[in-house]
Amino acid sequence: MRPTRATALLTAGLVTLLGVPAGAAAAAGAPAHLYVNNQDGSNCSDSGSGTQAVPYCTISAAAKAVAPGQTVLIKPGKQYDEDVVVDRSGDPGKPITFAADPAAGGLQVDLTPYKRLAISGASHVVVRGLFTHGGVQVSRSSDVELDRIRASRPKGAALVVGEASSDVRVSRGNLVGIRVEGGAQRTVISRNLLSGSTGSPVSAADAPGTVVTNNTVYGYFCGPIIAVDGASTGSGVFNNVLVPQGASSCATPDPRPGISVAQSATTGTKADYNLIVNAPYSWSGTTYKDRASFEAATGQGAHDIVTPTADNIGAWEGSLTVDSADPTAPGVLPTDFHGNPTADDPGAPNTGKDGGYLDRGAYELQDGLSQVWMSVDRTYAPVGTAVEVQAVSNSNWSSTMTYEVDFGDGTAPVVTKQGTGPHGLAQHAYTKPGDYVIKVAAVNAVGKRVFTEQPVKATPAVPLTANFASAPVLPTSDDPIDRTRPLTVAVDTAASATPWPVETVTVDFGDGTTSARDDKLGSVRHTYNTPGEYQVTLSLVDVKGARSKVTKPVKVDYAASGYVATEPFRLMDTRTSGPLMAGVPHGMNLPVGLNVPGHVMSGSMASVVLNVTVTHATQDAFLAATPYYTERPTTSNLNVRAGGTVSNTVTVPASEFGQAFFTLNAGRADVIVDFVGYYQPNIGQRFSPVSPTRLADTREAGGALGAGQTRTVKVAGAAGIPAGASAVALNLTSTDTTAGTFVTAYPDPAKRPATSNLNPEPGKAKSNQVIVPVGPNGTITLYNHWGSTHLVVDVVGFYGKEGKALFTPVVPKRLADTRDTGRLAAGATATAAGVPAGAVGAVVNLTATESAGAGYLTAYGFGAARPDASSLNTLPGVTVPNHVTTPVGDGKISVYNGPWGGPTHVITDLLGYFTQG
Structure with missing residues (x-):
């Protein structure tokens, strides 16, 4: 193979062939x-x-x-x-x-x-x-x-050059016939795909200096493929591929001439290095059946190739056209029909003039280079360690390839003819730790370049050291499909020092669960079943066999959350599915990510607020709510007498799988559950507790609610509740009830839900805390179903943009139980401690039992003035629970027993707490 040869320029005007030359410009001002x-x-x-x-x-x-x-x-x-x-x-x-x-x-x-x-x-x-x-x-x-x-x-040729035109150049076209005539001079036809018209595909008549070079010409019609007639002296026919076709319809069928030069045009006209498929020559009126006789008689065509078929011509390996043309012929262009440059096929002998490697015809065979692949023996390693790169391309002519490797650290690229080998394409040792990108360019003999790259990491030369950081994973939207489970943590192992690639990464989360991955440092998530402190262990093994292990405590807890108020709807009723049995946890799917008709629920609720009613109890019993199937807390949410009906608000965390469980301690009973709202991190409204304040008392205004009657109560804008509040927390008390009934509190008077909040009974004052969305004009509506009853409404807090605190649920936890210390006397105050520091409010389940008489309990913040409102009404011989939201002082809650009910036992269970921030 020889170096690339310079190609001859035909005329000074040829510089325009590839565009306007440097320095050319439009007219001044244009x-x-x-x-x-x-x-x-x-x-x-x-x-x-x-x-x-x-x-x-x-x-x-x-x-x-x-x-x-x-x-x-x-x-x-x-x-x-x-x-x-x-x-x-x-x-x-x-x-x-x-x-x-x-x-x-x-x-x-x-x-x-x-x-x-x-x-x-x-x-x-x-x-x-x-x-x-x-x-x-x-x-x-x-x-x-x-x-x-x-x-x-x-009709006729697609291109006609005539009427004494001069220096016309036709390049890289696809034309159905060219005719040069009428005294046109120095026409150049080069690198075109040409086919026959009604006569010859290429004809020159009275057109001196016509040059036909490096074209692929198909003669579909009658007559010579290239015809030079009249006074077309000084013309040239070089490097063309001529393929006669379709001669059966001609008056004089094949063999017709591939090249025909009339006697009047022979002076100064030359023809050579053409490839002709099974066609004779015609020169000065004489037909020559083969190349040898043509050369012997005329001195032309010494390097022509005449082949019997077109099977072995074209731009592919082994073709007769490859590397066999005359690069010095007039009209030669530096690029082919497709714009590809002249290329030397290393597998083909250079049989062109003077060892040239130009291809015949319109097309120049290329090596097919379009892609390069790279492999790195170490995608990361300590500084000072050689990184070895191998590369391979899809070039057909690999022996002509050059590879340039840039290691991305500012050092000079390595240039080599070797792509692969025992020592790789290139080796390099980084001197500073960092993230780098190795780039490889594969360059073929004509300068075509393709690229690939690979990120690598140079690490400090230190021992393998396992390390990790942990953080809670919290939801960022209220999308009903996405689910971020409560108590989920992310353990990020990327802080480990790993000078060599890691082979295995194992994280033991300390709860019997392990995550093992191959060579994958990074973040892994895990959801715990219960809050607590866990010992998490990270174990690493690198490719050199080094091992490292680290154990750290990870504290897992529920996150502070905002409240999302919903219109109440019924979630479960065992009266149609069968009662709860003592000691058997009854699971209930919460509406996590479900579109309950009329209610779009988030996929990431952390805890829920429910109104739970127990009825048809076969014996005295209590009900406990929990997010876990296997563990029943030592606390209770509702206490029911045999044959009685009792309701209470329940706040319970959602389990990992979006469930809550209820367990009855004795007998059988039906449970009715109404969904009230939910808490979720980053979503919903903040809460502000207020000192319990009475908003309504039907004994003093309006009279008792009769059967089927409603009463509207103004809440927003009253008792310190801002006009923009989205929901209010109320203590709802019934008294002077004439028949067993139920009471519903709801926001829109025009849309009463099929739910209940309180189950009044004759002769008993009963209380329940409710959370109600604020309806039109800042009101809520109360509905009584049977008989008549008086209702007392005390506000204990609100949710809204003006709220200041977020709620953190807890697994129910007992704060205080006077059964261990003696009953709380009438007029006396007990203290329940153990609310987390910084809490400004708490949600507790307050239970009165073994009460001596009918009275009341009031919960309020420790150290604050006692309000006049009540939180729970005691009954002699009856265990009475109530869900209570109360302010907190110094982590403590004060519980006051009213002056006329006599002594009573008081049990205080923590369900969650509010913090500002």
Whole structure:
């Protein structure tokens, strides 16, 4: 193989073949480009100045305005319904150019069928990327370049060059016939795909100096494939591939001449290095059946190849066209039909002139390079350790490839002819820790480059050290589909020191659960069943066999949450599915991520607020709610007498799988559960407790509620509750009840839900805390079903934008039990301690039992003034629970026993607490 040879320039004008040469510019004051765009919405106008904002609608309008040195960029896509006539001229070195807009990605400009292009009386003109079925005609013109033209014509040749035109160059086109005539001089036809028209695909008549070089020509019709007639002296036919086809319909069938030169044209005309498929020659009126006789008689065609079939010609390995042409022939171009450069196939002998490796015909075989792959023996390693790179490409000519390796640290790229081997493409040792990107470029012999890259990490040269950080994972949206489970933590192992790649990563979460992964440092999530402190152990093993282990405590707890109020709806009723049995936890699916009719629920609720009613109890019993199936807390939420009905608000965390469980300690009973609302981190409204304040008492105003009656109570804007509150926490008490009934509290008087909040009974004062969304005009509505009853409404707090505290649920926890210390006397106050520090409010389940008489309990913040409102009404011989939201002082709650009920035992269970921040 020889070095690339310089190719001969035909004329000084050839510099325009690949575009305007450096230094050429438009006329002084004129823009470099004019624009043509006829597509819808282009805002085009033929009366404008052809700017990109207001382009011309037609090519003809631009042809009338273009000045020397300007390029007309034509937008492809929609056909141009016009004949285009170019009759303006450029200047030497400053042609006027018409080209398809390169922004269109190589599309051609298409004229409507049978519209034509004519260049008439013009000089220094370039036309590139035009498609027409109406043909192209060049007349009385000079220094014209027609590049990448695709053309046909209903009759005759697609391109006609005539009427004494000169120096016309036709390159890289797809044309159905070219005819040069009428005294045209020095026409060059190079690297085109040509086919026959009604006569010869290429013909020159009275056209001296016509050069036909490196074309692929198919002779589909009768007559010679290339015909040089008349006074076409000094012409040349070189490096072409000529394929006769379809001769059966001709009056004189094959063999017809591949090349025919009339006697009048032989002076100074030359032909050589052509490849002809099974066709004779005709020279000066004599037919020669083979190459040898043709050369012997004329001295032409000494290096021609005549082959019987077209099976072995084309741009592929082993083709007769490859590396066999004359690179010094007139009209040779540096690029082929597709714009590919001249390339030397290392597997083919260079049989071209003087060992040249130009291919015959319109196409130049390329090596197929399009991709390179890289492998790195160590994607990370300590500084000072050599990183070895291997690379391979899909080049067909691997022996000609060059690889450039840039290690990304500022050092000079390594350039090598070797892609793979025992020591790799290149080796490099980083001197500083850091993240780097290795880039490999594969470059073939003609300069085509393809790239790939690989990130690597240079690590400090320190021992393997396991380390991790942990953080809770909290939801960031209220999407009903996404689910971020409570008590989820992320253990991020990326803080480990790993000078060598890690082979295994094992995280023991301390609850019997382990996560093991191969070579995957990073973050792993885990959801715990219960809050607590766990010992988490990270174990690492690297590729060198080194081991490291670290154990750290991880504290897991529920997160502070905002409250989302919903309109109440029934969630469960065992009266239709069968009662609860003593000691058997009854699971209930919470509406996590479910679209309950009329209610869109978040997928990430952390805890829920329920109104729970127990009825049809077969014996005295209590009910406990928990997020866990296997553990029943030592606390209770409701206490029921045999045959009685009792209701209470319950706040309980959602389990890992979005469930809650209820356990009855004795007998059987039915349980009815109404959904009230839920808490979720980052979502919902904050809470502000207020000192219990009475909002309504039907004994003093309005009278008792009769059967089926409602009463509206103003809540927002009263008792320190802001007008913008979204929900209120109330203590609802019934008294002087005439019949067993139920009471419902709800926001919209026009939409009473099929739920209940309180179950009044004759002769008993009963209480229950409720959380109710604020309805129209800042009100709530109370409904009584049977008989009549008086109702007392005490507000204990509100939720809204003005709220100041977030709620953190806890697994129910007992704070105080006077059964261990003695009953609380009438008029006395007990203290329940153990609320977490910083809490401003708490949610507790307050239970009175073994009461001596009918009285009341009031819960309030330790150290604060005692309010007049009550939190629970005691009954002699009856265990009475109530869900209570109360302020907290110094982590303590005060519980006052009213003066007339006598002594009673008081049990205080913590369900959650509120903190500011």
